Amino acid sequence: MLEDVALVLSLLLIGYLVYTLDRNKQAFPAPPVLVLLGILLSFIPFYSEVPVTASFIYHILLPALLFVGAYRFPVQQFFRYRRFILLLSTAGIVAAVFLSGAAFFAVSIPFMTISFTAALLIAAVLIPTDPVSVIEILSSDLDDELVTSVVEGESMINDGTSIVVFSLVFSWYVQSPPTFLEGTSQLLVTSLGGAAIGAAFGWLFSLALHYTHERSYQIMLSIIIAYASFIAAEAVHASGVLAVVTAGLFLSHRIKASSRESHLRESLDGFWEIVELSILSLLFLLIGIAAGPSLFNSYWHVIVLFFILMVVLRWLVVELIMRATPTVHKPTFSERFLVSISGVKGAVSVYLILTIQESAADQAALLAAVSFSVVFLSLLLQSLAIHPAARFIRFLGRS
Known part of the structure; x- marks a missing residue:
């Protein structure tokens, strides 16, 4: 027990040092730095x-991160860009899984023996996006509401839908493929059920917030909202992720409409900012520790090629969806490009990799090695590319 406490405290201290000493957070965002440190820690027996x-990751760390992201996300921006957000996080995910799976299967043929279903499973693992390492850079470098709203909003929704898609592909991999009707109905029931439960919890607890002026009690209630909505949805086999996101968005909307908005946000912001930084420190260090052993593999030539193809295919999917979507907010080529390269992999992908490892499925070690390596490349290269790309696009806009 004391060792566990010492471990957590030491990881939090490392996170504190990284966030405090990193003076150039745009060029070198903290998440990839923490992942690199985690990889180094994986060689130390204690870690x-x-x-x-x-x-x-799924039941302890993720609900809080999802809640704070949704609670802070302006609901009016969600509705303003809802068509982009919803299409990218639903149809975009399905298209990206099949395109990326087919691409990986094609490039892997000369180098490894892997089934098409396994290739689809790797693609499903790598579809969720995590904007934590890029959203602050985009906000400060570009100040483009469309880009930041779509990137952040897509990530919140596709965390839930991608887990459902992964579950369908994984059941296909270990058993037999579900029919189109079964897969579609499961996706709809799980997603809509989670959203409905989240809306109910968000409405109920947002009412309760107004019954007390004590900040400590309001913070306690927000913790209950985050985890109770998640647990309730998972208990009935709905999406806990979408439940938390919906509850957070609903709470944000109710607070925005309240005459006590400044008081309520002041009560919650300070607490959740500390929680978010603490969880992010633990999460990215643990990602590095978990990924470290899998990065030493003999498939890097295939992995690099697959990573490049995934970036290109995501750009094509984003291009098609954002250009074809009828809306008054017409994104420019630069905006579409930034949305596409901001699809950095993160916590949900790692959760899905660990799920495969713990299931002892066929070729689990190979699937983990490829997936962890792509997550590593995404966190490192895409996170570092956002700053110069956004600066260059802003320069072109001014010239």
Whole structure:
């Protein structure tokens, strides 16, 4: 027990040092730095034996991160760009899984023996996006509401839908493929059920917030909203992720409409900012620790090629969806490009990789090696590319 406490405190201290000493957060955002440090820690016995489990990431870390992201996200921006957000996080995910899976299967043929279903499973693992390492850079470098809103909004929704898609592909991989009707109905029931539960919790607890002026009680209630909505949805086999996101968005909307908005946000912001930084420190360090052993593999030539293809295919999907979507907000080529390269992989992808590892499925080690390596490349290269890309686009806009 004391060792576990010492481990957590040491990881939090490392996170504190990284966030405090990193004076150039735009050129070198903290998440990839923490992942690199985590990889180094994986060679130290004290840290290499840390049991990083899918359940810990999914049930303990993820609900709080999702809640704080949704609670802070302006609801009016969600509705303003809802067509982009919803299409990218639903139809865009399905298209990206099949295109990326087919691409990986094609490039892997000369180098490894892998089934088409396994290739689809790797693609499903790598579809969720995590804007934590890029959203602050985009906000400060570009100040483009469309880009930041679509990137952040898509990530919130596709965290939930991508887990459902992964579950369908994984069941296909270990058993038999679901029919189109079964897959579609499961996706709809799980997603809509989670959203409905989240809306109910958000409405109920947002009412309760107004019954007390004590900040400590309001913070307690927000913690209950985040985890109770998640647990309730998972208990009935709905999407806990979408439940938390919907509850957070609903709460944000109710607070915005309240005459006590400044008081309520002041009560919650300080607490959740500390929680967010603490969880992000633990999360990205644990990602590095978990990924470290899998990065030493002999498939890097295929992995690099696959990573490039995934970036290109995501750009094509984003281009097609954002150009074809009828809306008054017509994104420019630069905006569409930034949305596409901001699809950095993160927490949900790692949770899905650990799920495969813990299931002892066929070729689990190979699937983990490829997936962890792509997550590593995405966190490192895409995070670092956002700053110069956004600066260059802003320069072109001024010239």
